[in-house]
Amino acid sequence: MILPVYVYGQPVLRKVAENITKDYKGLEQLISDMKETMLRAEGIGLAAPQVGFPIRLFVIDADPLKEDFPELEGFRKVFINAQIVEEFGDDVVEQEGCLSVPGIREDVKRPDGIRIKYLDENFVEHDEEYEGFGARIIQHEYDHIDGHLFVDHLSAIKKRLIKGRLSNISKGNVNVGYRIKVPK
Ligand code: NI
Numbered sequence: 039m040i041l042p043v044y045v046y047g048q049p050v051l052r053k054v055a056e057n058i059t060k061d062y063k064g065l066e067q068l069i070s071d072m073k074e075t076m077l078r079a080e081g082i083g084l085a086a087p088q089v090g091f092p093i094r095l096f097v098i099d100a101d102p103l104k105e106d107f108p109e110l111e112g113f114r115k116v117f118i119n120a121q122i123v124e125e126f127g128d129d130v131v132e133q134e135g136c137l138s139v140p141g142i143r144e145d146v147k148r149p150d151g152i153r154i155k156y157l158d159e160n161f162v163e164h165d166e167e168y169e170g171f172g173a174r175i176i177q178h179e180y181d182h183i184d185g186h187l188f189v190d191h192l193s194a195i196k197k198r199l200i201k202g203r204l205s206n207i208s209k210g211n212v213n214v215g216y217r218i219k220v221p222k
Contacts, residue, residue: 039067039071039074040071040074040075040078040216040217041071041072041075041089041090041217042089042217042218042219043075043079043084043088043089043137043138043216043217043218043219044087044088044089044090044138044218044219045138045139045140045207045208045210045212045218045219045220046138046139046187046189046204046207046208047204047207047208047209047220047221048090048138048219048220048221049221050087050090050091050092051087051088051138051182051185051187052185053087053092053185054183054184054185055085055086055087055091055092055093055094055095055182055183055184055185056092056093056094057093057094057119058093058094058095058118058119060161062093065095066159068086068089068091068095069095069097069116069159071089072084072086072089072095072097073097073099075089075216076097076099076137077099078216079137079215079216080102080215081137082098082099082100082102082103082175083096083097083098083099083100083175083176083178083179084096084097084137084179085179085182085183086183087182087183087185088137088138088182090219093183094118094119094120094183095116095117095118095183096116096117096120096179096180096182096183097115097116097117098113098114098115098116098117098175098176098179099113099114100113100114100171100172100175101113101114103171107170107171107172109170109171109172110171110172113172115158116158116159117154117156117157117158117176117179117180118156118157118158118159118161119156119157120154120155120156120176120180120183121154121155121156122152122153122154122176122177122180123153123154123155124152124153125149125151125152125153126149126150126151126152126153127149127150127151127169128149128150129147129148129149129150130147130148130149130150130174131145131146131147132145132146132148132171132174133145133146134146134174134178134188135188136178136187136188136189137216138182138187139187139188139189139204139207140207140212140213140214140218141203141207141212141213141214142189142200142203142204142207144188144189144192144196144200146178146188146191146192147191148173148174148177148191149173149177150169150170150173151167151168151169151170151173152167152168152173152176152177153165153166153167154166154167154168154176154180189204207220208220208221
């Protein structure tokens with residue numbers, strides 16, 4: 039089932055999300071719905087708060103980026119209760135966008151590499167390192183489960199420049215090709 043995407047201004051996007059246990063009700067269905075929602079919206083990542091669930095879960099399917107980033111071929115993963123335990127490497131600037139901030143793309147500076155501990159959809163533990171754009175996608179989704187959005191990383195000047203557009207998004211005054219849920 040395709041879920042509406044909660045957009046800028048929704049309080050759930052600002053919560054530090056909670057860890058979950060294996061018996062979290064409806065988890066398998068939620069993961070499946072999130073993958074479907076992400077695919078339809080042409081996103082490469084989606085975090086549970088973006089569909090209204092304040093839990094530490096995100097899904098990534100970066101395979102569509104394989105032409106520009108060959109190392110991302112087949113990069114499809116589910117991250118549960120993730121903790122980034124280390125960031126390393128030089129800061130790198132790349133453009134980012136977000137299904138919860140439709141129509142806005144901006145340069146964001148992030149460290150090139152991360153080490154992350156998480157559980158996959160079978161609750162098997164992983165401890166892995168990522169570098170480059172794969173790391174960036176994870177960092178972006180990880181921000182969501184900590185209540186952050188990519189626009190938080192922008193300079194004060196940039197933030198001021200997009201303020202009006204963010205306000206429009208929060209009122210639903212935005213053209214998007216997928217279902218969104220705006221603040222009441
Ligand atoms: Ni996002």
